[in-house]
Amino acid sequence: MTDIEPIAVEVAYATPEKQKIVELMVEPGTSAYDAVIKSHIVNDFPEIDIENAKLGIFGNALGSKGLAPARDYVLQEGDRVEIYRPLIADPKEVRRKRAAAKKA
Template sequence: MDNVNQISVSITYGHPRKLTLINIFVEKNTIVREAIEKSGILNLFPEINLECAGIGVFSKIVELSTPLHHRDRIEIYCPLIIDPRQARRNRASKS
């Protein structure tokens, strides 16, 4: 780490065709929204809508205003294409 006032965080996005992981340094007291914006992931995936997307830190859903800690992993969740229960029903009906 370059500076004692910085922390390391990672941002992941599970796009259906590709998992993306970006590691960045941010200032202490940075919130989730700021880290996502700083990472540049919104430029790579313009379909991400932070107001609608599920956002988590280590699989726990959080608000965009959640403060981050050193080595946190921010996860941006893709919207489901189909309900998992319906997908199971569809597979079972084909059998």
């Protein structure tokens, strides 16, 4: 019988005021979603809606760009799962207003 060695991963979340990176040892085959649950990061940030939060790995959103969704993405050694906050303002609208202000 062989022992399965755990892998090191991180779970990260930040607000404008505070950030936290939780280092975890997880079993191979752990999903990004499961790592977020195991990190207990919601204890520090109760506003996180884990069920609906957008997750990514090093700036690449899971469920896009050919990456599996968070519940299916199997973590690799050294991965950092990032929990993204909802946008406060629509970036297109901000650019539109900025361009209109420059013309005025």
